[in-house]
Structures are given as C-alpha cells and as structure tokens.
Amino acid sequence: MTALAVVLSGGLLWLYVFLRTVHLARxxxxxxxxxxxxxxxxxxxxxxxxxxxxxxxxxxxxxLVREGPYALLLLGGHTGAGLSEAAAALQWLQQHGLPTEADVRCEDASTDTLENLRNARDLLGPDAAERIALVSSRYHLPRCLMLARSLGLDAEIVAAEPRLRGNASLLVRLVLEASYCLWLGVGRRWAQLIGHQRMVDRVT
Known part of the structure; x- marks a missing residue:
C-alpha cells in the first residue's frame, strides 16, 4: 500500500516525508x-x-539529569546475550557520575521503538498524561515522535548530538527512517479507512 501511495504521488509523498524527517532531525x-x-x-x-x-x-x-530535576526512564531490552540495553545504560551512567539522588527507572522488556514506548506508557501510569521528552539520536527522533503521538503521549524531542552532521552514513539512516515513517503513516491511515482494528491497535 505504501509503494502504491508513493507511485500515485509521483514520489512526492516520500520526498515530503524525507524532508520533514531531515527538518525534525536538524x-x-x-x-x-x-x-x-x-x-x-x-x-x-x-x-x-x-x-x-x-x-x-x-x-x-x-x-540534563545533572541540571535537573528530571526523572529518567531508560528504555531497551535484550537484543543479545548479556545485559539489556537499559541495564547497560544504567551501568554507564553510574560509572560516569550519575547523581545518587537521581530518579531513574529501567524498561528492559522491549526490543523495538514501538515496544519501548508502549511499555514506557504502562510504567509511567498516570504520569503518562504529562509531557515527556524523547532523548535519542537526531536521525531516530522523527520516528520516536511519530510513534509516541500515535500512542497518545504528549511528547517533545531532545537530540543527543549538538548538531546534525552531514555524511553518507547519516544520509542512509535518514532515508531508512523516512521510509519507516512513511510506511507507518500510510499503514495506519489505511487500517483506519478499512476498519482493520487489529492493525490500528498495534500503534495506539
């Protein structure tokens, strides 16, 4: 369905999503x-x-936590043997001067961005209604924001890097992220149009 939408738009739909992805990352x-x-x-x-x-x-x-006060939720499950991504993050933070009074929790039952956010929403409970900040690499933030909003989270984005640096590797990542966002957006709207509730529930 996504490919059809791109073809029917003469590629303009993909170009729009790509440019928006680059803009948000920048x-x-x-x-x-x-x-x-x-x-x-x-x-x-x-x-x-x-x-x-x-x-x-x-x-x-x-x-940011040192500037505080911010609560911090570390996201990321096991994608191999050993520590989960969240546990490895906590270990790194503790080794690099995480304040002892910092409010830090781990979510380590997920394996992708959508599961990260869905599990985070459950862990936050009533606090999920408050605004949250999504901290990640610039190329990853557009997808994070899109998924967070589809899950009903009031979210803003915060970039890891000081600025968006142009190189071939980053361009590839931005192309992939834009394609994913396009696939997600078209798929969700199509599911809503045809009344496929199971598909809609996956991202809400």
Missing amino acids: VAPLRPRAAATLLLFGKRLDAGAIDADYVARLSRALA
Whole structure:
C-alpha cells in the first residue's frame, strides 16, 4: 500500500516525508521545553558494548539529569546475550557520575521503538498524561515522535548530538527512517479507512 501511495504521488509523498524527517532531525533542541520526564532510547549493543551513538544519547541524558530535576526512564531490552540495553545504560551512567539522588527507572522488556514506548506508557501510569521528552539520536527522533503521538503521549524531542552532521552514513539512516515513517503513516491511515482494528491497535 505504501509503494502504491508513493507511485500515485509521483514520489512526492516520500520526498515530503524525507524532508520533514531531515527538518525534525536538524532543529531538535538539546533540552526539554516543558517535560519533567526523559525517555532515553536504547541502542543495540555491539558484543555487549555501547557504541558512539549510544554514548551520545547517554551523555545528553546525564547532562540534563545533572541540571535537573528530571526523572529518567531508560528504555531497551535484550537484543543479545548479556545485559539489556537499559541495564547497560544504567551501568554507564553510574560509572560516569550519575547523581545518587537521581530518579531513574529501567524498561528492559522491549526490543523495538514501538515496544519501548508502549511499555514506557504502562510504567509511567498516570504520569503518562504529562509531557515527556524523547532523548535519542537526531536521525531516530522523527520516528520516536511519530510513534509516541500515535500512542497518545504528549511528547517533545531532545537530540543527543549538538548538531546534525552531514555524511553518507547519516544520509542512509535518514532515508531508512523516512521510509519507516512513511510506511507507518500510510499503514495506519489505511487500517483506519478499512476498519482493520487489529492493525490500528498495534500503534495506539
């Protein structure tokens, strides 16, 4: 269905989503405007180790918690043997000066961004009605925001990196993220149109 929508639009639909993805990634701020709770997205561990992208996310969250007061929810389950992404994140934060009084919780039962957010919503309980800040890599934030809003969360985005740096690897990531956002958006609207409640429930 997504491919048909792209063809019928002459590719303009995909181009619009791609440009919007790039724009959001570029303008994402470095601190929340109104949120009191930070949701830090995990990243697949490399043989149990945290990579540079994940370090950037963790460093941003740590700087914000030190400025505080922010509650911090670490997201990310097991994507291999050893520690979960959330547990590895907590370990890193503790090794790098996480304040002892910081309000930190872990969500380690999920394996993808949608599950991250759905489980976070359950863990937050009544607090899920309050504004939250999604902390992640710039290329990942448009998808995070789209999914959060589809789940009914009042969310804003916070970038891990100081700025969007242009390189071939980043361009590939932005293309993939834009394609995912397009697939998700078209799929959800199509499911709503045909009354396929099971498909709609997956992202709400």
